Amino acid sequence: MNANTDLIDRYFDAWNETDAARRRELIAATWTVDADYRDPLLSGAGRDGIDAMIRAVHERFPNHTFRRTTEVDGFANRLRFSWELSTPEGTAIVKGSDFGMVDANGRLQAVTGFLDQVPGAA
Template sequence: MNAHTDLIDRYFAAWNETDAVNRRELIAATWSTDAAYLDPLLAGNGHDGIDAMIRAVHERFPRHTFRRTTDVDGFADRLRFSWELTTPDGTPIVKGSDFGVVDPAGRLQAVTGFLDATPGAA
């Protein structure tokens, strides 16, 4: 596995972590302190904002999980990958693609997310 893949696997571990203390540790290990996340539905800045955003997703979609559906493609400090959000029985309900910027310490500086498929979208 390469460094970008390890980073994004931690990214998904943070998204899926329901324990607040463990999630904060994963966020600190994965994101720079001044990081930013933005997609059409969510935004979070810094560790507190990213944690609040993930917590809100857990409240809206209890027991759902995110998983990476593609390899992590990257060069220099840029990367991209696709994912899906699945119900507790494993049915995908949302699919997306994210693009990230990695800081010099190997943590995420910024992630921009795009929704590729959502419920009811044709």
Template sequence: MTAHTALIDRYFDIWNETDSRRRQVLIEKTWASDATYVDPLLSAQAHDGIDAMIRAVHERFPHHTFRRTTAVDGFADRLRFSWELSTPDGVSIVKGSDFGQVDADGRLRAVTGFLDEAPGVA
């Protein structure tokens, strides 16, 4: 497993973690302190903002899970991967692709997400 793959697998552990204390520990390990996240629906800055954003997604989609659907492709400090959000019954309801930048310490500096398939998205 590459360092980028391990990093992104932790990224998904964060998205799926419902315990706020464990999620905060994972965020600190995975994201740079001044990191940013942006997609067509959400944006966040720094650890507290990322945690609040993920908490809001958990409130909107209780018991849903995110998973990586492709290998992590990367070079230098850049990476990309695709994912899906599934219902508790395992039905995929949203698919997307994310592009990231990693800092010198191997933590996420920035993630930009795109929705590839979502209800109401043509």
């Protein structure tokens, strides 16, 4: 695996972590202090904002998990990858693609998410 794949796998580890202290450790290891996340439904600014956003997803979708579904592609400080959110039974209910920017220290500076498949969408 390369550094970008490791970074994005840690990104998903943070999304899936239910222990608050461990999740904050993962966020600190993955995101810059002034990080920014945006998608059509969620946003989080800074590490605290990202933690609050992830916590809200856990409250809305208990025991659901995110996983990367593509290789991590990138050039310079830009990345892209796709993912899915699955029920506890393993059924994917949301699929998306994210685009990220990495800082000089190898942490995520910004992620913009796009929802490729959502429940009820045609």
